[in-house]
Amino acid sequence: MTDAIFVDFVAERLAALPAVCAVTLGGSRAQGTHSADSDWDLAVYYRGGFDPDRLRGIGWEGEVFDVGAWGGGVFNGGAWLTIEGRQVDVHYRDLDVVEHQLAEARQGRFHWEPLMFHLAGIPSYLVVAELAVNQVLRGCLPRPGYPRALREAAPAVWRDRAAATLRYAQGAYVRRGQVVEVAGALATAAMQTAHAVLAGRGEWVTNEKRLVERAGLRGIDAIVGALRPEPGALARAVAGAGELFEAAV
Numbered sequence: 001m002t003d004a005i006f007v008d009f010v011a012e013r014l015a016a017l018p019a020v021c022a023v024t025l026g027g028s029r030a031q032g033t034h035s036a037d038s039d040w041d042l043a044v045y046y047r048g049g050f051d052p053d054r055l056r057g058i059g060w061e062g063e064v065f066d067v068g069a070w071g072g073g074v075f076n077g078g079a080w081l082t083i084e085g086r087q088v089d090v091h092y093r094d095l096d097v098v099e100h101q102l103a104e105a106r107q108g109r110f111h112w113e114p115l116m117f118h119l120a121g122i123p124s125y126l127v128v129a130e131l132a133v134n135q136v137l138r139g140c141l142p143r144p145g146y147p148r149a150l151r152e153a154a155p156a157v158w159r160d161r162a163a164a165t166l167r168y169a170q171g172a173y174v175r176r177g178q179v180v181e182v183a184g185a186l187a188t189a190a191m192q193t194a195h196a197v198l199a200g201r202g203e204w205v206t207n208e209k210r211l212v213e214r215a216g217l218r219g220i221d222a223i224v225g226a227l228r229p230e231p232g233a234l235a236r237a238v239a240g241a242g243e244l245f246e247a248a249v
Contacts, residue, residue, distance in 0.1 A: 001084055007137065010042060010083055013092065015138035017054045019046040021095060022139025026206065030135045039087035043130065045141060047095045055079060056089065067092055073113040074101060074127045098127045102142065108149030112161075118208055120161075120191035125150060129204035136193065146202035157194035159249055163188040163242075170238050177229040186241050190220045193245040219244050 001009070011023045027041030028034035044050065057066045062081035069077045078091040104110060105125045114121045130142050168184035191208055194215035198205050206212060213216060223240050227233070 003179035006084060007040065007042075007084065007104070010040070010088065013076060014044050014055075015045075015056055017044065017050075019048055019050050020044045021047050021136075022141050024130070024141065025137055026130055026134040027089075028090075030134065039089060041089050041091070043091040043093045043134070043137065045093045045095050045098065045163075047098040048223065050092055050094075052079070052092075055135065060088075060222070062067060062088075071115065073115070074098075074124050075115055075122070083098045090209060091211075093127060093130075098131065101125060101146060102128050102131070103145075105150045106147045108147065108153035110150065110154065110157075118191075119188050120195060120208065123154070123195065123205075125154075126206060129206050132204050133206060136206055146204065151202045152201035155196040155249065157200060158192050162189040162192035162196065162245055165192060166238055166242050166245075170235065174234040174238060175231050179227045179229045179234070180237075182234050182237065183224050185229055186220060187226050188211055189245065190217050194218060196249050215248060217244065217248055 007029075011025075014020060014023045022045040024030075024043045024045070025041065026043060027039060028038050047122060049086060050067055052066055054065050060081045060083050062079060063080075065077045066081040067077045074097055076094060077098070078089060078094050081090060083086045101110070101124050105128045110124045112121050112123060126175070128144055131141055132146070165185050166189050169182050169189075173185065175183040190212055194208075194211040194217055195205060197215035197217070203214070212220065223237050223244070227237055
């Protein structure tokens with residue numbers, strides 16, 4: 001089965017589920033940056049309630065989570081599946097939530113949420129970013145541009161989070177010589193700063209995988225790689241990271 005036939009087959013099955021209004025392809029395959037073994041990221045956009053049991057009923061191998069199982073935020077659950085030998089992630093997207101976040105983004109408003117595998121967490125406008133960059137396979141969805149109000153408001157929020165992260169590392173970890181904690185803080189602050197840089201450019205972000213390099217912050221690698229368990233060395237590392245981030249934004 002070719003990739004084109006495969007994704008059409010899966011999209012058709014997902015679109016037939018009750019309450020599903022649209023199906024999209026996201027991730028590296030939507031953006032043309034995938035490799036042969038990249039997984040497939042699909043999302044089902046539903047209205048008025050989605051029953052994961054209907055997805056389980058298709059019989060695909062893997063784990064199907066309940067709605068809200070991933071913390072109950074804008075990313076509210078999904079499934080990890082193997083279909084025809086291919087790894088497929090299916091994400092649930094509540095259209096009422098997505099449309100609300102689109103309206104908020106157009107007013108320059110968003111909130112922050114923790115999410116597994118994301119060092120800096122995610123902004124609620126990530127679901128808006130998906131509308132902008134993912135491929136619609138079934139149904140109709142808006143294709144928003146980057147709102148001017150969000151471009152003006154978001155960078156300062158992310159810069160403040162990064163600065164607070166560095167201040168905390170300086171006060172809580174540096175004097176104790178805690179390398180792991182400082183490394184974690186530097187990585188988190190790098191992601192936060194990268195969000196600020198890309199928001200300032202009006203570039204959408206859907207995950208952290210290439211966030212640091214897109215923002216031109218790969219210099220943080222050398223700083224983290226040189227960490228030593230002496231307070232003076234850690235203090236210099238935090239200061240160096242602060243200078244790197246300040247130059248970037």
